[in-house]
């Protein structure tokens with residue numbers, strides 16, 4: 001079966017991290033989000049991957065190439081983000097037979113995706129405490145009878161995960177009219193499929209929709225938590241690696257370093273001397289964590305450098321970010337309330353007691369910069385020495 005992976009979105013809510021990478025290409029542990037979705041599809045038996053690309057499409061093409069995990073890869077271009085049905089419609093000429101659809105920015109538990117593929121036509125459902133902000137499935141036994149968007153009075157607690165197996169005819173049902181919000185929605189294609197076929201609701205036990213920056217931290221925590229200790233890079237005899245720590249070939253860990261798993265130090269990265277890396281942390285390719293630096297529960301993307309005497313907690317640092325000596329991140333509010341972040345102009349709770357900062361690619365801080373919890377720095381911005389940053393810059 002072919003698996004269509006939707007990866008055309010920009011990810012406006014995860015800005016500034018999506019400034020030069022589409023959201024599905026942001027890293028969770030050792031690979032981009034979209035690769036976790038693709039891996040789940042391959043494990044479930046997909047024999048071809050079709051990526052729908054648009055925003056920053058080259059990043060997707062470069063990563064997946066023409067063959068991935070032993071199966072062929074095709075690309076379909078969606079020129080305008082006109083909705084998820086429109087995205088699949090862009091892939092129509094590639095489709096031949098029953099096909100699966102997965103969101104490229106969602107993490108799905110792979111066993112669930114296996115069951116989904118085996119049960120098609122099917123839709124992946126995840127039980128949530130408050131279904132009112134999701135598409136919610138009505139069922140009769142395991143058969144789906146209806147789907148309603150964001151219902152005030154949800155019929156079940158089964159949220160639509162955006163993972164589907166459609167029958168071959170659905171290829172002809174993709175031209176749905178625009179919804180109230182002006183998008184052509186795949187859920188309208190699902191509604192037609194429910195009307196004409198028996199569609200099975202398949203429970204996906206673990207699922208994460210990555211929309212906002214803190215959800216990327218959650219994705220990283222999930223996928224780092226699945227890694228097992230594996231040390232291939234060079235590690236000084238006085239370094240102490242505790243638990244599930246992965247040090248890739250070509251990474252180096254210097255004297256006096258303590259790393260607590262789950263943690264991943266990618267190829268070309270260097271840590272130390274005398275640094276403390278706590279779980280769950282990703283130190284990306286060619287990133288550097290230097291002397292006297294503590295990093296905790298953070299994503300340092302490729303080339304990010306935190307060189308001297310700094311603290312980084314519960315934060316996401318984009319590619320080639322450079323923190324000057326003594327840069328300190330606050331990740332806890334004095335009133336102990338959840339940290340808030342501005343998402344598309346609105347202050348939104350991260351629902352996290354601890355959350356630090358989100359830093360766009362190539363941003364730099366001078367020495368002794370203090371960054372307040374819940375602040376964002378734009379790509380390329382420079383913060384002068386000694387500044388205290390309490391608002392997004």
Ligand code: TTP
Pocket residue numbers: 006007008009010011012013014023024052078080081082083084086087103104105106183211
């Ligand atoms: P969303 O997360 O709803 O949209 P987005 O990725 O653009 O993010 P934001 O809302 O922050 O701007 O998209 C869900 C999935 O569908 C995601 O994998 C991107 C994909 N998608 C497309 O490929 N084409 C589209 O037209 C839309 C709306 C989404």
